[in-house]
Amino acid sequence: MIKRLFLQKSMLIGLILLLLPMGWSGKAFAAETFSRMVLSTNEVSLEVGDSYELTATAIYVSSKTEDVTLLTDWTTQDSSIATVYNGIITAKAKGNIIITAKYLGTSVSVSLAVDKKVRSLTKNKTSVSMRVGNIEQITLMATYTDNTVSNVTYQVDQWISSNDSVANVVDGKITALNSGSTIITAKYGTQTVSIPVDVDKVLRLNLENNTVSLTNLTLKVGAHKQIQVMALFDNGDYEDISNKATWISDSDSIAYAYKGLITAYNSGEVTVTASYGGKSAKIVVDVDVTKRLVADPLEAFMHVKATKSIALSAFYADGSSEVVTTKAKWESNNDNVATVSNGVVTAFSNGNASISATYGGKTTTIAIDVDVARKLILDNTTMQLSVNGNKTAILKATYADGTVEDVTDRATWSSDNEAVAIVSKGKVSAIKSGQAVINAQFGNNTAKLVVDVDVAKSLSLNKTNVSLRKGATEPLVLTATLSDGISKPVTDQATWTSDNDAIAYVTNGIVTAVSSGQAVITAKYGESTATVTIQVEIPTRLEVNQTDLFMKVADSQQLSLNGYFTGSSEPVDITTQAIWTTSNEEIASVSEGLVTGIAMGQATLVGKYGGKSVSITVDVATPRRLIVDKSSIEMRANEEVQTVVTATYASGETYDVTEIAEWTTDNADIASVIKGNITAYKVGHATISAVYGGKKVTISVNIDQATVLTANKQTLQLQSGASEQVTITATYSDGSSEDITDRAVWKSNSTAIADVKGGLITAVDKGETKITASYGDRTVTISVMIGVVASLEFTSPSVFTMKEGDSAPVSLQANFKDETSKDVTDEAVWTSSSDKIAKVSNGVLKAFSSGKATITVKYSGLIETLTVEVDLAVKLSIDLKQVVMEKNSSVQLVLTATHNDRTSEIVTQAAIWKSSSEKVADVLDGVVTSYGNGKATITATYGGKSVTVPVEVNVATKIYLSKKEVSIKSGTQQLLVLTAVYSDGTEKDITTEAEWTTSSFKVADVVKGNIIASSYGKTSITAKYSGKTASVKVTVDELKYLKITEKNVTMSINSTKQVHAVATFKDNTDEDVSVEGLWSSSNDSIADVKDGVITAYGKGKARITCKFAGKTVYLQIVVS
Structure with missing residues (x-):
């Protein structure tokens, strides 16, 4: 009301401003002059239940615009079809009306078309496969929310093809244009359907020639071949599509393909691909592809400046061949030796060249030999020369063609030792004694000549061994045998040396003996040597008169040493000349064979002379x-x-x-x-x-060796700091025994654990060790255990039930094997399976978060555990056993945890909540929110426990109708009420939400539970909701009986008589059904009847029948 008054007031002020005279009060207020009004659209199409917002814009003379939507008066031609408020149109029912907008006296209209709301669209085909040029018609049926169905093929808002080049569509008629795929989309109202369309869908392609499949093709350059590409379509057609396919060669320069015609241009191999409808087929084309090249000849010998022709033949895969000498590509690897052009080889210089010929992807080579000697021959391989002498060698070359040529002057000559011999064009000149190798090279070959200049092949001395006495001399004669077999004396020309001038020296072959011993004299002439062994005063053997001596200390004894020399069998006393030595001068000494005993012991004496020696063993008082x-x-x-x-x-x-x-x-x-x-x-x-x-x-x-030692105690168990005396008894072989505790040697394996003195064992630290007592070679062992723990036990509880943040003392007791015990809480090592839940520190157990943890304690190698339960619930419970919801609603769940101490607390916020289906319902801190119809399970987890509650969103356990059967009169209506019963026992009227169907529209229809009776008969009305159905039997015009007001009628010709048919229905009501009944006469020539009016035509009798609602009654008539 306030808004309307404000608008009226605003309009009044505006009008006054327009009417004010310009000169009033001396000044005028300038006002915008309204020109016209426009709406955002002039046509609107809606479906029942939809809305659309119109915008009204005022345009002033000054061109200023203003949104006047809220200032405009909006009216509807028929509010039962659509309403309008502030420009917002809401569709109510099917129809076409006018919406009018009025502002400042100007009205603008909008045409509104309201159609029934489409629930779904149904297509007659889910997919289409077509051939190019064919047409397919798609029929589209709309199902409205009122359950009516209509063919909307031609009313569709828009038909669209995703690829018009493949197929287009008009009013559902699809025309195939080209091979490919497209999607046909139809939109009607708010619903859309799609139909995939394949045009000329190919299953496979085959390449053929006259129905023969091809994968390879061989052509000559310039030739061509027509092949076909055959397509197998999904409808079974097998068709030549060569002209439609796309042909591609991976090398058009070798072979080109066009509509299946392949033309060869150049030698090589190429792959041709034919493609159509997303499929492809390939063929390999060989154009003049050579399988083998043959050159004739494969090798040639030529002289410089000569020419030679090579013939080249190509052999193809089809077995044919041709001469391709001029077509091939020719190359030489060494143009300095030979060149080639079109198979003609020209030689330029001596050497080797390799000629290659390439054609059709193949290559062959020809070996060319230009004046290359196969071998070189010297007239001699060795040469003997004297110093300053010379001699000429002859060199001949043998060629590949078997010819021989003297190349002495053309060859390259060299000497490996020009100090001995030099060479020029085969002439060798000797320089000095020695050996040189002469090399003769011609082409790639080399010949060798060994030259000896005054070189002795062997040297010989007139003696090989000489024995001399000191001061004596011996002349030697050296003879050289040269390589030509001639021998000559070279004593004076040779070089003489001695390996030991102190024994013997040599001058020009004369050896002089100096002292006893052996020397080797060497004579060298050229590169050869000869040797002789000189022995000076060297006996063949030595003999001593005694080899073993036994002496007393200070005794002396003379030895006699004799030597035997070459050339005499008589011994020579060399006792005083020999060199004598002793192995130990402190035992025995020796001088010129005289041995003296010095001290008790044994020594070895040695006498040496001329490289020989003898040994004597001396025992001095040993x-x-x-x-x-x-x-x-x-x-x-x-x-x-x-x-x-x-x-x-x-x-x-x-x-x-x-x-x-x-x-x-x-x-x-x-x-x-x-x-x-x-x-x-x-x-x-x-x-x-x-x-x-x-x-x-x-x-x-x-x-005093005992046979056995005995300890009074074999084992001891002590606590740290304690002591105990052990005694040891020794038993001897004579049976006697005595206490030897004080005399025994005591030892501890670990003094850190236990120490021992005189059998008194003192415990130091916990552990196990052994104490050993030894006496003589006997020992006895005592096992000692210090503070050894037998078991651990908690003096505090072994199971803790705690709250987060709580603390509790824990204590651990160790029970030792000596039956003592002590608190070891602080000494033990405490660990937790989860420090996040609980842990022990300084004997205090602290709880941190909900869960279960195992506390492990270790002491002295033993382990014990205790269990900690933090905020663990014995059970969880949710305040609701089941949640039944409507869509888009929320329900708060309350979670209660019961603990071990039987206390309870609400833990809704602390729990972890999860939904099995978030599409149906989700949960946050116990608040369940429904999103879609269906079932879900809500799970709450807390304190190691979980609890679930089922959630149902619009899920009915059953539905039922207000009536089990209905009897209704045709033309009347009756409303059924459908009720849903949910799992929690609640009920809901779902009449308008259910889906209603009838088994016979002719008898009765149903709309939102309202039964509309059409004609006599029976039908079944079914309601469907949430997967459940309920049905009711409907009988239309169900009668108890039917009667005619007259039983017998007598009439005269051309007279009429009205009789009435009265129906008594099941509800005991009576109704005149004369008009509704079906009347007939057994003889129309006597009497006829319509709507109960009988007309008599001729004399006689007839039977009038009336049928209504399954009942039949009769009337006898007599016409006179």
Whole structure:
């Protein structure tokens, strides 16, 4: 109301401003002059239930525009079809009306067409496959929300082809234009349908020639071949589409393809592809492709400046061949030797060249030999020359054609040793003695000549071995045998050397002996040598009168040494001339063969002369062996025993050496020895040794050795710091025993765990070790366990139920094997399976977050665990067992957790919520929001537990109708009520939401539960909602009985008589159905009847029948 008053007031002010005189009050208010009004559109099409907003714009004389939509008066021609408010049109029912907008006296109209709302569109074909030029008609049926169906093929808003070049569409008629695919789309109202269309859809392509499939083709250059590409279409057609296909050659320069005609242009291989309808087929075309090239000849020998023709033949895949000498490409790898043009080879210089011919992708080569000698021959391979002499060698070359030529002057000559010999054009000149190799090169070949200049092939001396006495001389004669076999003396020309001038030296072949020994004399002439061995004063052998000497200390004995020389069998005494040495001057000395014993021992003497030597072994007071009277002794402490040692010498003599032998003990604490007298001190074992003259004997001494040791305790269990005494008893072989605890040697395997002194074992730290007591060579062991834990146990609970943030003390007790125990909480190592949930620190268990964790504690190798449950619920419960919702609504769920202590709390916000189908319903902090029809499961998780609640959105467990059966009269209506029952027991009227159908429209139709009876009969009305159905049987015009007001009628000719048919319905109501009934006469010539009016025509009897609603009644009539 306020808005309307405001608008009226605004319009009034505006009108006053327009009417004010220009001179009023001395000044005028300038006002815009309205010119016209335009609307945003002049035509609107809507479906029932849709809306559309119009905009009204005022245009003033000044060209100013203004949106006056809200200032405009809007009116509708028929509000039952559409309403309009502030320019917003809302479609109500089918029809065509005018919407009028009026502003400042100007009216503008809009044509509005309202059609029924389309629920769905149905096409008669889901897909179409066509051949080019063919036509297919698509029929489109619209199903409206009122369940009516209509053919809207020609009323469709728009038919569209996604590819007009393949197929176009007009009013549902599809015309195929070209091979390919397209999508036909039709839109009607708010609904759209699509139909995929394939035009000339090809399943495969085949390349053929006269129905023979082809994959390869061979052509000559310039030839052509017509092939066909056959297409198999999805409708079964098999058609030549050569003219329609796209032909592509991957090298048009070799072969070109056009509509299946392949033309060869150049030699090579090419692939031709034919494509059509998304498919393709390929063929490999060989154009003059050569399989083999043959050159004749394959090799040639030529002289410089000569020419030679090579013939080249190509052999093709089809078995044919041709001469292609002039077509081929020719090349030489060495134009300096030979060139080639069209198979003609021209030689320029001597050498080798390789000629290649290429044609049709193949290449062959020809070897060309230009004046190249196959071999070189010298008239001699060796040459003997004297210094300053010369000689000419002849060199001949043999060519490939077998000819021989003297090339001495043309060859290149060289010497590898020009200091010995030089060469020029085969003439060799000797320079000095030696050897040189002469090389003769012609072309690529080389010949060699070995030249010897005064070179001896061998040297020989008149003697190979010479024996001389000191001061004597011996002349030697050296003879050289030259390579030509001639021998000559070269003693004076040779170079002479001695390898040891101190023994013998040589001058011009004369050897002079200097001193005893051996020297080698070498004579060198040219590169050859000869040697002779010179022996000066060298005996063949030495002999000494004694090889073994036995002496007493300070004794002396003379040796005699003889030498035997070459050429004499008589010995020569060389005792004083020989060189004498001793291996040990402290044992024995020697001078000119005189041996003196210095001290007891053994030494080796050596006498040397002329490279020979002899050895003599000297024993100076050295025994061969020692013997002790007792090798093993059993003694008691403080006992003494005397032993005797005897020495046996090489002479067989024996002496008591007890007093002079060197005595030692390996353990002076156990036993000592002086000159064989052994004294026992304490239990144990010792080895006594006596050494004399390099020989040694030993005595094993056992003192107070027990056969067994026994400890009074085998195992001990102690706590750290505690002590316990252990005693050891020794039992001897004579059966006696004694306590030797104080005398035993005690040892701990680990003093860090337990220590021991005199059998007193003291616990140091926890652990296990062994204590060993030793006496003599016997030992006994005691196992000691210090603070060894037998088990762990919690003195606090082993299961904790806690809240987040709570703390609780924990304690651990260790039970030791000695049956003692102690708290080890702080010493143990504590770990948690999840520090995020709970952990132990300094004996305090702290809870951090909901969940279950295992606390593990380790101490002394043992492990125990406890369980922590933080905010763990024993059970979860949701305030609703089931949620039944309508679409786009929300419901709050409340989650309650019950803990171990039986306390409960609301944990809705703390839980994790999840929906099995977010399309149906989602959940956040317990608030369930529905989005679509269907079922979903909501899950809440908290404290290791989960609970679910089913959600149903518009899901009915059953539906039922207000009536089980209906009896209705034709032409009348009756409303049914449909009720949905949901799983929570609630009910809802869903009459207008359900889908209604009838089994017979002729009998009765139904709209939103309203039954409209049409004619007599029976039908079934079905309502469908949420997958459920409910039906009711409907009987139209169900009668109890039918009767005629008259039973017998008598009439005269041409008279009429009105009779009435009265129907009594099932509801006991009566109704005149004379007009509705079906009347008939058994004899129309006597009487006829219509709507109960009988007309008599002739005399006689007839039976009048009336039928209505399945009932029949009769009336007898007599016409007189």
